[in-house]
Amino acid sequence: GPVLTFNDVKFHYDADREILKGISFEVPAGKTIAVVGPSGAGKSTISRLIYRFYDVIEGSVEIDGQDVRDVTQKSLRAAVGMVPQDTVLFNDSIEYNIRYGRPDATENEVREAAQLAQIADFIEGLPDGYNTQVGERGLKLSGGEKQRVAIARTILKSPPILILDEATSALDTQTEQEIQSALDAVSQGRTTLVIAHRLSTVVNADEIIVLRDGKIAERGNHENLLAQD
Numbered sequence: 001g002p003v004l005t006f007n008d009v010k011f012h013y014d015a016d017r018e019i020l021k022g023i024s025f026e027v028p029a030g031k032t033i034a035v036v037g038p039s040g041a042g043k044s045t046i047s048r049l050i051y052r053f054y055d056v057i058e059g060s061v062e063i064d065g066q067d068v069r070d071v072t073q074k075s076l077r078a079a080v081g082m083v084p085q086d087t088v089l090f091n092d093s094i095e096y097n098i099r100y101g102r103p104d105a106t107e108n109e110v111r112e113a114a115q116l117a118q119i120a121d122f123i124e125g126l127p128d129g130y131n132t133q134v135g136e137r138g139l140k141l142s143g144g145e146k147q148r149v150a151i152a153r154t155i156l157k158s159p160p161i162l163i164l165d166e167a168t169s170a171l172d173t174q175t176e177q178e179i180q181s182a183l184d185a186v187s188q189g190r191t192t193l194v195i196a197h198r199l200s201t202v203v204n205a206d207e208i209i210v211l212r213d214g215k216i217a218e219r220g221n222h223e224n225l226l227a228q229d
Ligand code: ADP
Pocket: 013, 014, 019, 037, 038, 039, 040, 041, 042, 043, 044, 045, 046
């Protein structure tokens, strides 16, 4: 898999308020690195810079040594997949939503993705073409169900780099645990950046970076960081 690198990245939205004050880290091929920190620390900004919703002010973001500013939007989107914190689905069937991004996928591939996302049994219990917003029985998908549809979509797309941005933050504890294990399955062996609020959700990360006040305040594995708390 590819390597994702942040080189001394500086960023602000408004010139009078620096958000990232020189951030450097690397996500090695196939590894999972987590960024944690208080709300407002700049965590989501990091994912926006990778996707180029915004560009860095100083420094660079690189994929396999290539500056993302030199990569076309098309190849950037093929290389990087994101499971966002608030999943918005198309008002269409679950299958349509899973296939979005890979309409050519075979039935088998769709089923495997649904199984990994732990939503296959659920889908099979629904009528064909069940709509994600208002179903035939007038039911909407819950937040956790929507999230699993988004995970299945990402699994099917199989991006070389995966960004999980507070992917379980909106869920109750039981659902969060189910989704967490689905996410662990997707990130296995993939170059993954996890953005999280709490240390407890990133136990398995190869390295955890603590972002505070626009700087990397601490870095280490889960045990080191717990010991310092
Ligand atoms: P986190 O994900 O750690 O909660 P963000 O990266 O979303 O933090 O935001 C970092 C800071 O930047 C916050 O103080 C937020 O209010 C501010 N911010 C985010 N987006 C914008 C924007 N588009 N314009 C101005 N300020 C923003």
